[in-house]
Amino acid sequence: MQKSECHGDTQLRNRVTGNYNQRTSPSPQIKHRTTVQRSKSSPSTNSPDSARKVHPRPSDKLNPKTINPFGEQSRAPSAFAAVYSKGGIPCRLVHGSVKHRLQWDSPPEHLSFDPLLITLAEGLRETKHPYTFVSKEGFRELLLVRDAPEKAVPVLPRLIPVLKAALSHSDDDVFERGLNALVQLSVVVGPSLNDHLKHLLTSECLIIIKAKIPTYCSICC
Numbered sequence: 001m002q003k004s005e006c007h008g009d010t011q012l013r014n015r016v017t018g019n020y021n022q023r024t025s026p027s028p029q030i031k032h033r034t035t036v037q038r039s040k041s042s043p044s045t046n047s048p049d050s051a052r053k054v055h056p057r058p059s060d061k062l063n064p065k066t067i068n069p070f071g072e073q074s075r076a077p078s079a080f081a082a083v084y085s086k087g088g089i090p091c092r093l094v095h096g097s098v099k100h101r102l103q104w105d106s107p108p109e110h111l112s113f114d115p116l117l118i119t120l121a122e123g124l125r126e127t128k129h130p131y132t133f134v135s136k137e138g139f140r141e142l143l144l145v146r147d148a149p150e151k152a153v154p155v156l157p158r159l160i161p162v163l164k165a166a167l168s169h170s171d172d173d174v175f176e177r178g179l180n181a182l183v184q185l186s187v188v189v190g191p192s193l194n195d196h197l198k199h200l201l202t203s204e205c206l207i208i209i210k211a212k213i214p215t216y217c218s219i220c221c
Contacts, residue, residue: 080123081131089119091138093130102137108144113151117142121162124177125169136177143188152185153192159185160196167200 083089090105104111120142123135143152152159163185166178182200186193 078122078126078131080119080126080135083119084123084131084134089134089138090116091134093134100133100137102134102141104141108142109146111142113142113148114155115158117152117155118158118162121159121166121181124163124166124181125174127171127174132173132177136180139181140184143184148188149190149192152189156189156192156196160200164200164202 120139
Protein backbone atom coordinates (compact mmCIF):
# COMPACT_ATOMS: atom_id res chain seq x y z
CA MET A 1 0.00 0.00 0.00
CA GLN A 2 2.85 2.36 0.79
CA LYS A 3 4.58 1.47 -2.47
CA SER A 4 1.54 2.42 -4.54
CA GLU A 5 1.23 5.71 -2.71
CA CYS A 6 4.92 6.49 -3.32
CA HIS A 7 4.55 5.55 -6.96
CA GLY A 8 1.52 7.85 -7.32
CA ASP A 9 3.34 10.72 -5.66
CA THR A 10 6.25 10.26 -8.04
CA GLN A 11 4.03 10.36 -11.13
CA LEU A 12 2.23 13.44 -9.83
CA ARG A 13 5.54 15.15 -9.13
CA ASN A 14 6.88 14.36 -12.61
CA ARG A 15 3.68 15.59 -14.22
CA VAL A 16 3.88 18.91 -12.37
CA THR A 17 7.56 19.33 -13.27
CA GLY A 18 6.89 18.58 -16.94
CA ASN A 19 4.13 21.17 -17.08
CA TYR A 20 6.45 23.72 -15.51
CA ASN A 21 9.23 23.03 -18.04
CA GLN A 22 6.82 23.37 -20.95
CA ARG A 23 5.66 26.74 -19.65
CA THR A 24 9.16 28.10 -18.98
CA SER A 25 11.04 26.80 -22.07
CA PRO A 26 10.64 28.90 -25.27
CA SER A 27 8.77 27.36 -28.14
CA PRO A 28 10.48 26.76 -31.52
CA GLN A 29 8.45 29.61 -33.06
CA ILE A 30 9.72 32.07 -30.44
CA LYS A 31 13.30 30.93 -30.99
CA HIS A 32 12.96 31.43 -34.76
CA ARG A 33 11.41 34.88 -34.30
CA THR A 34 14.23 35.97 -31.97
CA THR A 35 16.88 34.78 -34.44
CA VAL A 36 15.28 36.74 -37.29
CA GLN A 37 15.13 39.91 -35.20
CA ARG A 38 18.80 39.60 -34.28
CA SER A 39 19.79 39.12 -37.91
CA LYS A 40 17.84 42.23 -38.91
CA SER A 41 19.34 44.35 -36.14
CA SER A 42 22.95 43.34 -36.86
CA PRO A 43 24.64 45.44 -39.62
CA SER A 44 25.37 43.59 -42.82
CA THR A 45 28.83 43.77 -44.31
CA ASN A 46 27.32 43.78 -47.80
CA SER A 47 25.05 46.76 -47.20
CA PRO A 48 25.10 49.73 -49.61
CA ASP A 49 26.55 51.95 -46.88
CA SER A 50 29.63 49.80 -46.53
CA ALA A 51 30.05 49.59 -50.30
CA ARG A 52 29.70 53.35 -50.55
CA LYS A 53 32.62 53.83 -48.18
CA VAL A 54 34.92 51.67 -50.29
CA HIS A 55 34.25 53.15 -53.74
CA PRO A 56 35.23 56.80 -54.51
CA ARG A 57 32.57 59.37 -55.13
CA PRO A 58 31.81 60.35 -58.76
CA SER A 59 32.29 64.01 -57.83
CA ASP A 60 35.97 63.36 -57.11
CA LYS A 61 36.61 63.21 -60.86
CA LEU A 62 35.17 66.71 -61.34
CA ASN A 63 37.50 68.38 -58.86
CA PRO A 64 41.09 69.20 -59.80
CA LYS A 65 44.02 68.09 -57.75
CA THR A 66 44.19 70.53 -54.90
CA ILE A 67 47.01 71.07 -52.49
CA ASN A 68 46.12 70.85 -48.80
CA PRO A 69 48.06 73.56 -46.92
CA PHE A 70 47.28 71.92 -43.56
CA GLY A 71 48.10 68.34 -44.54
CA GLU A 72 51.41 66.58 -44.25
CA GLN A 73 53.35 66.63 -47.50
CA SER A 74 55.06 63.43 -48.58
CA ARG A 75 57.89 65.40 -50.18
CA ALA A 76 59.43 68.83 -49.98
CA PRO A 77 57.44 71.55 -51.78
CA SER A 78 58.71 72.96 -55.06
CA ALA A 79 60.40 76.33 -55.28
CA PHE A 80 57.23 78.00 -56.54
CA ALA A 81 55.04 76.36 -53.89
CA ALA A 82 57.44 77.46 -51.15
CA VAL A 83 57.49 81.06 -52.39
CA TYR A 84 53.70 81.12 -52.80
CA SER A 85 53.05 79.75 -49.31
CA LYS A 86 55.32 82.42 -47.81
CA GLY A 87 53.50 85.23 -49.65
CA GLY A 88 56.28 85.82 -52.16
CA ILE A 89 53.80 86.01 -55.07
CA PRO A 90 51.95 89.36 -54.83
CA CYS A 91 48.62 87.94 -56.00
CA ARG A 92 45.99 85.52 -54.78
CA LEU A 93 43.38 83.33 -56.38
CA VAL A 94 39.78 84.53 -56.16
CA HIS A 95 37.20 81.79 -56.75
CA GLY A 96 34.24 82.91 -58.85
CA SER A 97 30.95 81.23 -59.64
CA VAL A 98 31.84 80.99 -63.35
CA LYS A 99 35.63 81.37 -63.51
CA HIS A 100 38.57 82.21 -61.29
CA ARG A 101 40.65 85.38 -61.34
CA LEU A 102 43.71 86.85 -59.70
CA GLN A 103 43.71 89.65 -57.17
CA TRP A 104 47.00 91.54 -57.06
CA ASP A 105 48.30 93.08 -53.86
CA SER A 106 49.45 96.06 -55.94
CA PRO A 107 48.92 96.97 -59.61
CA PRO A 108 51.08 94.80 -61.92
CA GLU A 109 52.40 97.99 -63.55
CA HIS A 110 54.24 98.80 -60.33
CA LEU A 111 55.89 95.38 -59.98
CA SER A 112 59.40 94.45 -61.04
CA PHE A 113 59.83 91.51 -63.42
CA ASP A 114 63.00 90.45 -61.63
CA PRO A 115 62.50 87.86 -60.20
CA LEU A 116 58.68 87.74 -60.31
CA LEU A 117 58.36 86.78 -63.98
CA ILE A 118 60.96 84.03 -63.56
CA THR A 119 59.20 82.69 -60.47
CA LEU A 120 55.87 82.57 -62.30
CA ALA A 121 57.55 80.73 -65.17
CA GLU A 122 58.85 78.15 -62.71
CA GLY A 123 55.29 77.65 -61.53
CA LEU A 124 54.25 76.55 -65.02
CA ARG A 125 55.65 73.12 -64.16
CA GLU A 126 53.28 72.71 -61.23
CA THR A 127 50.56 70.08 -61.52
CA LYS A 128 48.26 71.00 -58.62
CA HIS A 129 45.68 73.68 -58.04
CA PRO A 130 45.97 76.60 -57.25
CA TYR A 131 49.61 76.72 -58.35
CA THR A 132 48.77 75.88 -61.96
CA PHE A 133 46.27 78.71 -62.32
CA VAL A 134 48.28 81.33 -60.40
CA SER A 135 51.46 80.75 -62.42
CA LYS A 136 49.73 80.65 -65.81
CA GLU A 137 47.45 83.62 -65.28
CA GLY A 138 50.05 85.63 -63.38
CA PHE A 139 52.59 85.20 -66.20
CA ARG A 140 50.04 86.30 -68.78
CA GLU A 141 48.77 89.33 -66.86
CA LEU A 142 52.26 90.50 -66.01
CA LEU A 143 53.18 90.62 -69.70
CA LEU A 144 50.13 92.80 -70.43
CA VAL A 145 51.45 95.88 -68.64
CA ARG A 146 52.46 98.87 -70.72
CA ASP A 147 56.21 98.72 -70.12
CA ALA A 148 56.43 94.91 -70.30
CA PRO A 149 59.01 94.86 -73.16
CA GLU A 150 61.47 97.02 -71.24
CA LYS A 151 61.07 94.88 -68.13
CA ALA A 152 61.07 91.45 -69.82
CA VAL A 153 64.13 91.77 -72.08
CA PRO A 154 66.71 92.03 -69.24
CA VAL A 155 65.48 88.77 -67.63
CA LEU A 156 65.47 86.71 -70.84
CA PRO A 157 68.80 84.93 -70.14
CA ARG A 158 67.37 83.49 -66.91
CA LEU A 159 63.82 83.08 -68.20
CA ILE A 160 64.63 80.94 -71.25
CA PRO A 161 66.02 77.91 -69.31
CA VAL A 162 62.90 77.88 -67.14
CA LEU A 163 60.59 77.85 -70.17
CA LYS A 164 62.71 75.15 -71.75
CA ALA A 165 62.17 72.96 -68.69
CA ALA A 166 58.40 73.37 -69.07
CA LEU A 167 58.55 72.48 -72.78
CA SER A 168 60.54 69.33 -71.99
CA HIS A 169 58.13 68.19 -69.26
CA SER A 170 56.40 64.84 -69.65
CA ASP A 171 53.02 66.22 -68.53
CA ASP A 172 50.97 67.46 -71.49
CA ASP A 173 49.31 70.24 -69.48
CA VAL A 174 52.69 71.55 -68.34
CA PHE A 175 53.95 71.43 -71.91
CA GLU A 176 50.94 73.39 -73.15
CA ARG A 177 51.34 76.06 -70.48
CA GLY A 178 55.01 76.42 -71.34
CA LEU A 179 54.27 76.77 -75.05
CA ASN A 180 51.55 79.37 -74.41
CA ALA A 181 53.95 81.33 -72.23
CA LEU A 182 56.58 81.24 -74.97
CA VAL A 183 54.12 82.62 -77.52
CA GLN A 184 53.05 85.39 -75.13
CA LEU A 185 56.67 86.27 -74.44
CA SER A 186 57.47 86.33 -78.15
CA VAL A 187 54.67 88.82 -78.80
CA VAL A 188 56.00 91.12 -76.07
CA VAL A 189 59.77 91.07 -76.67
CA GLY A 190 59.68 90.53 -80.44
CA PRO A 191 63.09 90.14 -82.15
CA SER A 192 64.88 90.26 -78.79
CA LEU A 193 63.95 86.59 -78.42
CA ASN A 194 65.81 85.49 -81.55
CA ASP A 195 69.22 85.36 -79.88
CA HIS A 196 67.86 82.95 -77.28
CA LEU A 197 66.00 80.58 -79.58
CA LYS A 198 69.07 78.42 -80.16
CA HIS A 199 69.16 77.70 -76.43
CA LEU A 200 65.42 77.21 -76.22
CA LEU A 201 64.45 75.30 -79.34
CA THR A 202 67.06 72.56 -79.32
CA SER A 203 66.66 69.50 -81.50
CA GLU A 204 65.30 67.44 -78.61
CA CYS A 205 62.83 70.16 -77.65
CA LEU A 206 61.63 70.55 -81.24
CA ILE A 207 61.00 66.82 -81.51
CA ILE A 208 58.80 66.95 -78.42
CA ILE A 209 56.90 70.00 -79.70
CA LYS A 210 56.27 68.52 -83.15
CA ALA A 211 55.14 65.22 -81.68
CA LYS A 212 52.61 66.80 -79.33
CA ILE A 213 51.17 69.77 -81.20
CA PRO A 214 52.35 69.94 -84.85
CA THR A 215 50.07 72.82 -85.89
CA TYR A 216 50.81 74.89 -82.83
CA CYS A 217 54.51 74.24 -83.35
CA SER A 218 54.38 75.94 -86.75
CA ILE A 219 52.59 78.97 -85.30
CA CYS A 220 55.06 79.18 -82.42
CA CYS A 221 58.10 78.90 -84.66
